[in-house]
Amino acid sequence: MKREKMLVIALPGGASLAAALARSLRCDWSELALHHFPDGETGVRIDVAVKGCCVILAGSLNQPDTKTLPLIYAADAALELGAVQVGLVAPYLAYMRQDKRFHPGEAITSRSYARMLSASLDFLVTVDPHLHRIHTLDEIYSIRTQVVPAAPLIARWLRSHVHSPWLIGPDEESAQWVAEVAGLVGAPWTVLHKTRRGDRDVGVRLASRERWPEHVPVLLDDIISTGETMLAATRLLQKAGLGAPLCVGVHALFDAQAQSRLLEAGVSRVLTCDTVTHASNTIRMAPALARACREISA
Ligand code: R5P
Secondary structure (H helix, E strand, C coil), X not given: CCCCCEEEEECCCCHHHHHHHHHHHCCEEEECEEEECCCCCEEEECCCXXXXXXXXXXXXXXXXXXXXXXXXXXXXXXXXXXCCEEEEECCCCCCCXXXXXXXXXXXXXXXXXXXXXXXXXXXXXXXXXXXXXXXXXXXXXXXXXXXXXXXXXXXXXXXXXXXXXXXXXXXXXXXXXXXXXXXXHCCCEEEEEEEEEECCEEEEEECCCCCCCCCEEEEEEEEECCCHHHHHXXXXXXXXXXXXXEEEEEEECCCCCHHHHHHHCCCCEEEEECCCCCCCEEECCHHHHHHHHHHHHC
């Protein structure tokens, strides 16, 4: 069966991802044209012919509120202009952490956001979404979805750069990533117990008696945002005499001070996957994302 031609369109901030995907997929890419009207509304224009194509909108959804409306307008326009299908490659998928009503009256934004994107797209490809109380994307997204795991690439990096790592997850939720990476590397692993009292107020403690003092501590989490979780874990390890950790994050949401505060606290190196553009990006995800696109669009 003949496949439709692929075409990648970069969402705001997604140009380098779009170019890398297009290179791997051997197809063209183009930027979405945006115009900001004086009244605060946004005009969206697709400057390439999409008729008969499988259109892939590419861009990470960190800082999602300004990116989501252009994404929906672009997806709707591509379909109206004759695209056969429209998918989204968002290496970081937003609004996955508000997966329950933590306080009375709160919106469960994971569900609303999934409903909104599902209404305009045919498929979604992402890297390690924050799945906690929601176990698979299919529980909230009604379109085809594919998750690209970062663990094999992180494990490959650790195998070639760190002798005898000890994988440590800063909270119970991180066990899914930590266990997988540790298994692939053949290293011991532990998760800490975390208490979050506020956006920037986090406490951690060692939940088990297990210690691997001869190993290099490697803190691993899916998201580094304010850096408070990694900071609390770093301080704990240092206080326990377990050495300066390496911090590995999948998604580098990093606020302005997070990386420098981690380095000042004694972290030996901070490294992340390039799902969100940041100076710490070390592990490239585009080739694996392109493979996922080929599979899901077939
Ligand atoms: C928690 O749900 C996530 O896995 C991360 O631990 C969290 O997002 C990190 O946030 P921060 O860097 O602000 O402590």
